[in-house]
Amino acid sequence: MDRRTFIGLGLGALLPWCAPSWTSAKSLEDRARARSLGIVIGSMQPGPFNAITDVPGVRVGHVTLVRGDGPLVVGEGPVRTGVTAILPHGGTLSREGCYAADFTLNGNGELTGVGFVRQRGLLAAPILFTNTSSVGNVYDGALRWMMDRDPGLFDRGDRIEPIVGETWGDFLNDTAGRHVRPEHAYEAIEAAQSGPVAEGCVGGGTAMRAFDFKAGIGTASRIVPCADARYTAGVIVQSNFGRRDQLRVDGVPVGREILDQRPERGGPRKNKSMLVVVATDAPLIPVQLQRLCKRVSMGLARTGAISSHGSGDLFIAFSTGKRVVLDQPVDAYALNNRWISHLHQAVIEATEEAILNSLTMAHSMTGRDGNTYHALPLDRLVQIMRAHGRIE
Amino acid sequence: MKKLHQEGIQIGQFQPGVRDSIADVEGVSVGHVDVEAGNTQVGLSVVEPYPLSEGRRRLYIGRWALDGGGRISGLGVAEDFGTFSAPIAVVPAPAFGRVYEALIHQGIRRNSGLSTDAGWPPLVMGMEDGAWNDARRIYESVRQRDLDRALSAASEAVLEGSVGIGHSLRAFGVRGGVGSASRRVGAQHMGAFVAANGGLPGDLRVNGRAVSTPVSTVGGPQEFVAVLATDAPLLPYQLRALAQRAALGASRCGLWNPLTRTAQICAFSTAVLESDASAAELERIPAMDDDGLDALFQAGAESVEAAILSALCEADPLEVDGRVLDVLDIRLLHAARQ
Numbered sequence: 001m002d003r004r005t006f007i008g009l010g011l012g013a014l015l016p017w018c019a020p021s022w023t024s025a026k027s028l029e030d031r032a033r034a035r036s037l038g039i040v041i042g043s044m045q046p047g048p049f050n051a052i053t054d055v056p057g058v059r060v061g062h063v064t065l066v067r068g069d070g071p072l073v074v075g076e077g078p079v080r081t082g083v084t085a086i087l088p089h090g091g092t093l094s095r096e097g098c099y100a101a102d103f104t105l106n107g108n109g110e111l112t113g114v115g116f117v118r119q120r121g122l123l124a125a126p127i128l129f130t131n132t133s134s135v136g137n138v139y140d141g142a143l144r145w146m147m148d149r150d151p152g153l154f155d156r157g158d159r160i161e162p163i164v165g166e167t168w169g170d171f172l173n174d175t176a177g178r179h180v181r182p183e184h185a186y187e188a189i190e191a192a193q194s195g196p197v198a199e200g201c202v203g204g205g206t207a208m209r210a211f212d213f214k215a216g217i218g219t220a221s222r223i224v225p226c227a228d229a230r231y232t233a234g235v236i237v238q239s240n241f242g243r244r245d246q247l248r249v250d251g252v253p254v255g256r257e258i259l260d261q262r263p264e265r266g267g268p269r270k271n272k273s274m275l276v277v278v279a280t281d282a283p284l285i286p287v288q289l290q291r292l293c294k295r296v297s298m299g300l301a302r303t304g305a306i307s308s309h310g311s312g313d314l315f316i317a318f319s320t321g322k323r324v325v326l327d328q329p330v331d332a333y334a335l336n337n338r339w340i341s342h343l344h345q346a347v348i349e350a351t352e353e354a355i356l357n358s359l360t361m362a363h364s365m366t367g368r369d370g371n372t373y374h375a376l377p378l379d380r381l382v383q384i385m386r387a388h389g390r391i392e
Numbered sequence: 393m394k395k396l397h398q399e400g401i402q403i404g405q406f407q408p409g410v411r412d413s414i415a416d417v418e419g420v421s422v423g424h425v426d427v428e429a430g431n432t433q434v435g436l437s438v439v440e441p442y443p444l445s446e447g448r449r450r451l452y453i454g455r456w457a458l459d460g461g462g463r464i465s466g467l468g469v470a471e472d473f474g475t476f477s478a479p480i481a482v483v484p485a486p487a488f489g490r491v492y493e494a495l496i497h498q499g500i501r502r503n504s505g506l507s508t509d510a511g512w513p514p515l516v517m518g519m520e521d522g523a524w525n526d527a528r529r530i531y532e533s534v535r536q537r538d539l540d541r542a543l544s545a546a547s548e549a550v551l552e553g554s555v556g557i558g559h560s561l562r563a564f565g566v567r568g569g570v571g572s573a574s575r576r577v578g579a580q581h582m583g584a585f586v587a588a589n590g591g592l593p594g595d596l597r598v599n600g601r602a603v604s605t606p607v608s609t610v611g612g613p614q615e616f617v618a619v620l621a622t623d624a625p626l627l628p629y630q631l632r633a634l635a636q637r638a639a640l641g642a643s644r645c646g647l648w649n650p651l652t653r654t655a656q657i658c659a660f661s662t663a664v665l666e667s668d669a670s671a672a673e674l675e676r677i678p679a680m681d682d683d684g685l686d687a688l689f690q691a692g693a694e695s696v697e698a699a700i701l702s703a704l705c706e707a708d709p710l711e712v713d714g715r716v717l718d719v720l721d722i723r724l725l726h727a728a729r730q
Contacts, residue, residue, distance in 0.1 A: 104468055104471065104472055106472060107468035107469050107470075107471060107472020107473055108468065108469060108472070108473070109468050109469075110465060110466065110468060110513050111467070111468060112463075112465050112488075112492075113463075114467060115457065115460065115461045115462040115463055115464055115467075115654075115656075116461060116463075118459070118460035118461060119457075119458075119459040119460055119461030119462075119654070120461075132512070133496050133500070135465070135489075135492055135493075135496070136489045136490065136491070136492030136493025136494070136495070136496055136514070137489065137493050138489070139488060139489030139492060140489030140490050140493065141489075142489075143486065143488070143489055143531070144531070147486075147527065147528060147531065151528070153527065154485065154486060154520055154527035155527075157520065157614070157653060159461065159462075159463065159485075159520060159615075159653070159654060161463055161485070161488065161518070162489075176500045178493070178496065178497065178500075182489070312468055314468055
């Protein structure tokens with residue numbers, strides 16, 4: 001394999017540190033999750049993987065496409081993109097759904113498939129993240145995957161379709177070249193698994209940035225004690241938003257203290273966006289999930305985001321706590337709202353931490369025309385947090 | 393001449409425009425393409441809100457859907473900003489992703505400098521036709537170039553009946569189709585384009601009178617799509633209200649019943665352009681006060697009702713594998729003349 005060519009297929013979940021071979025060793029070795037740096041967000045405990053996959057049955061897979069360097073040649077590259085797939089459970093998705101809801105904080109984005117979610121209150125399809133120009137192909141590949149598993153998909157009138165979201169990654173990637181093929185979406189779904197989730201420059205997050213640092217995919221979770229039960233809430237994000245001076249980490253204005261390491265070359269970057277999926281095994285009905293979805297906004301706000309006009313800040317939440325088999329009687333039950341504030345807090349904390357992980361796990365990346373996003377320098381981050389008394 | 397006119401059927405109180413189609417709203421055109429897919433009846437249709445040769449415009453839009461359902465893209469921008477820029481494609485559900493991809497590609501070709509911006513976000517509305525067609529064959533058959541062909545075919549002479557997405561539609565137990573109609577409200581125009589689908593045998597009403605239809609197929613998938621255009625300067629909240637009221641036109645002719653699963657209507661105005669280029673601090677927005685809306689609501693409902701009936705009148709009978717899908721017997725409409 002050409003050493004400048006790397007196509008990682010679903011390696012993410014196996015090798016959290018895995019990254020393109022062309023990246024310098026230094027930028028790889030110093031990446032770490034926020035919590036392992038000593039940054040503790042909130043007061044609730046994370047699950048064993050501190051990932052959305054801590055919610056039993058939830059699986060994540062990435063296909064990462066990194067190919068070529070140098071000047072942009074539309075249709076050839078350089079390529080910095082991919083697909084991230086999130087599967088809510090291991091059953092036949094189009095026959096068994098989870099209660100779900102979506103929320104739009106700022107609408108300048110795409111999230112297909114929410115019509116079914118709003119009408120039936122169910123998620124019965126994979127959720128996929130990619131870059132803006134690849135939504136059609138990702139939808140197409142995910143639909144094929146669903147038809148392969150359920151040939152009667154279109155015979156029952158259920159109107160189930162893939163959920164596909166996007167963020168804009170034009171600075172590093174040959175976006176107009178539309179390099180993500182339907183097969184890549186198919187492979188990302190097939191690669192989905194439980195356990196640790198690769199973060200940073202992987203899957204749909206490959207070309208993304210936040211606060212003018214390299215970012216991408218991030219995840220986190222919280223254990224939620226409710227009476228005698230222990231539930232889990234998990235969040236996965238694709239971060240692509242924020243101005244440098246806005247960045248706050250656990251309330252510390254880090255962005256104002258790291259003013260260098262700015263993106264190199266290129267013009268102003270627009271179309272800031274944020275995709276978030278929330279999963280929980282607490283049994284919630286759609287109206288409760290909608291409330292959780294709104295709380296994502298508060299986790300986002302804690303990082304300094306303002307949800308600017310050009311942003312597509314689109315969130316979806318689902319509960320695995322009660323599997324709904326389509327066209328069969330529903331035996332619905334839901335968490336007593338007396339406990340739901342704990343879930344609100346869990347979602348807010350996990351969202352903030354997932355966004356931080358999307359920054360601290362992303363390495364610097366150079367893409368089209370030599371454009372570069374620098375990684376958030378972790379040594380300086382730790383110094384600043386220490387100076388503000390947040391790390392001992 | 394439209395068969396509905398030949399039969400002397402008038403719907404409602406407002407007069408149609410010159411074409412009695414959505415193209416009476418200046419700049420709006422409709423294109424259809426038929427897709428070769430063996431015995432499967434496939435096609436797709438596009439409504440172009442403005443000539444694509446004029447570059448990018450941003451228009452106000454409002455959307456209403458039964459239960460909030462329906463397959464549609466571009467919803468985040470349409471709902472949160474109340475704007476859209478892309479052609480509206482009405483397609484068979486299995487082709488949704490491919491047509492979306494084709495619209496992205498089309499937008500990039502229109503303006504490579506802006507990359508996806510020129511056609512972004514694509515506005516695709518997907519319709520399911522259930523067991524009548526082979527979904528896998530539709531999935532395999534529709535190509536990106538079919539969208540390009542539909543865009544190229546866009547014309548102010550709006551074809552109706554069994555063309556484009558109309559190929560696969562059923563209504564009232566007979567063949568449905570695509571239809572269009574318009575109404576004049578003073579100097580303003582209201583136009584509708586519908587994919588007439590749904591309704592049970594025996595439900596059809598024309599000017600309040602029951603019109604029987606032969607039962608040549610099992611009930612359709614109860615899924616309906618309409619696009620409304622107007623040159624009246626309406627803001628997004630007013631357009632959403634227009635879409636809701638226009639939906640009543642589908643109810644009046646019996647296309648909807650309590651079992652209708654999915655219905656979605658998009659209404660847009662060609663009168664208000666949101667400018668990307670302007671650096672002015674304030675933009676003047678021509679707008680109507682709500683008092684003027686009632687006549688437009690009425691015209692919207694009438695346009696939808698007339699467009700559905702026109703679709704039924706223009707449909708062709710179909711025989712596939714020995715199954716015959718009959719059409720509405722137009723002579724039965726005589727009793728419904730007013």
